[in-house]
Amino acid sequence: MFDLDPRLKNDCIGLCRLSLSHLLLMNNALFPWFILVPETDVAELCDLSTEKQLLLLDEINRVSRFVKAHFVMDKLNVAAIGNVVRQLHIHVIGRTLDDSCWPGVVWGSGKSAPYPEAERQRILRLVQSDPEFIPIMQG
Amino acid sequence: MFDLDPRLKNDCIGLCRLSLSHLLLMNNALFPWFILVPETDVAELCDLSTEKQLLLLDEINRVSRFVKAHFVMDKLNVAAIGNVVRQLHIHVIGRTLDDSCWPGVVWGSGKSAPYPEAERQRILRLVQSDPEFIPIMQG
Numbered sequence: 001m002f003d004l005d006p007r008l009k010n011d012c013i014g015l016c017r018l019s020l021s022h023l024l025l026m027n028n029a030l031f032p033w034f035i036l037v038p039e040t041d042v043a044e045l046c047d048l049s050t051e052k053q054l055l056l057l058d059e060i061n062r063v064s065r066f067v068k069a070h071f072v073m074d075k076l077n078v079a080a081i082g083n084v085v086r087q088l089h090i091h092v093i094g095r096t097l098d099d100s101c102w103p104g105v106v107w108g109s110g111k112s113a114p115y116p117e118a119e120r121q122r123i124l125r126l127v128q129s130d131p132e133f134i135p136i137m138q139g
Numbered sequence: 140m141f142d143l144d145p146r147l148k149n150d151c152i153g154l155c156r157l158s159l160s161h162l163l164l165m166n167n168a169l170f171p172w173f174i175l176v177p178e179t180d181v182a183e184l185c186d187l188s189t190e191k192q193l194l195l196l197d198e199i200n201r202v203s204r205f206v207k208a209h210f211v212m213d214k215l216n217v218a219a220i221g222n223v224v225r226q227l228h229i230h231v232i233g234r235t236l237d238d239s240c241w242p243g244v245v246w247g248s249g250k251s252a253p254y255p256e257a258e259r260q261r262i263l264r265l266v267q268s269d270p271e272f273i274p275i276m277q278g
Contacts, residue, residue, distance in 0.1 A: 064185035083214055105220060
C-alpha cells in the first residue's frame with residue numbers, strides 16, 4: 001500500500017501513475033510545476049536501488065521533455081529537497097525569465113495561484129495523451 | 140577546453156576532477172555544500188546523452204554517500220537549478236534541522252560564511268583520500 005504524503009495530496013493534482021512514480025501537478029498556475037513521487041520508503045535518491053534510480057531518471061527525462069514541449073520555458077529546475085515533506089519526491093519545474101520568482105527559486109516564495117478548472121483539465125489531457133507517458137503509464 | 144563559469148570559480152573551491160564532472164565545494168562553511176559540474180555544453184540534465192547521465196548519476200550517488208559519511212546531516216538536497224549560472228551544475232547539500240536556513244532552501248538565502256583555511260584543507264584531504272572518489276578521480 002502506497003500512501004501519498006497528506007501535504008502533497010493537499011497541494012497537488014494527481015495526473016497519472018508511471019512505471020515507478022506518481023506524477024502530480026502542483027496546484028499553482030504561476031509555473032508548470034510537476035512532481036514525481038516514486039513508490040518507495042527511502043527518503044534519499046542515493047538510497048534507491050540502481051533499478052529504481054534508472055526508472056526514476058527515465059521518468060525525470062520524460063517529464064522534462066514534456067515541459068519543454070508544451071510550456072513556454074527558459075530553464076528547468078529539477079530538485080529533490082524534502083525538508084518539509086520527507087517522502088521522496090522530485091520537482092521538475094519550467095521557469096521563464098519573466099516569471100514571478102525569477103531568478104530566485106520557487107520553494108518558499110509563497111507565490112501561488114490555483115489552476116482554473118479548465119486549465120487543470122487541459123494539462124491532465126495533455127499528459128494522458130502524450131507519447132512520452134503512454135508507454136510507461138500504469139492502470 | 141572546459142571553462143568553469145566565472146561565478147562558480149569565484150564562489151567555490153575546486154576539489155577534484157571525476158569521470159565526468161569537476162567536484163567543487165561551495166565556500167560556505169554553514170552547510171556541507173558540494174557542486175558537480177559535468178564537462179558539457181548542454182544546460183539541462185535531460186539533454187545529456189544517456190552515457191553522461193549515467194556517469195553523473197553515479198557521481199551524485201558518490202557525493203551523497205560522502206556527505207552522509209562525513210558530515211552531520213538530516214536531509215540531502217540534490218538539485219539542478221541554473222537560473223543564475225546557466226552552466227549545468229548539480230548541488231548536493233547536507234542539511235540539518237538546526238542549520239540557519241532549515242526548513243527553507245539555501246539558494247538565495249544570502250547566508251554565507253567562508254571556510255577557515257584549515258577546514259577547507261581538511262575537506263580537500265577527505266575527498267582526495269575517500270574510497271568513493273579514488274576509483275573515478277582523474278589526473
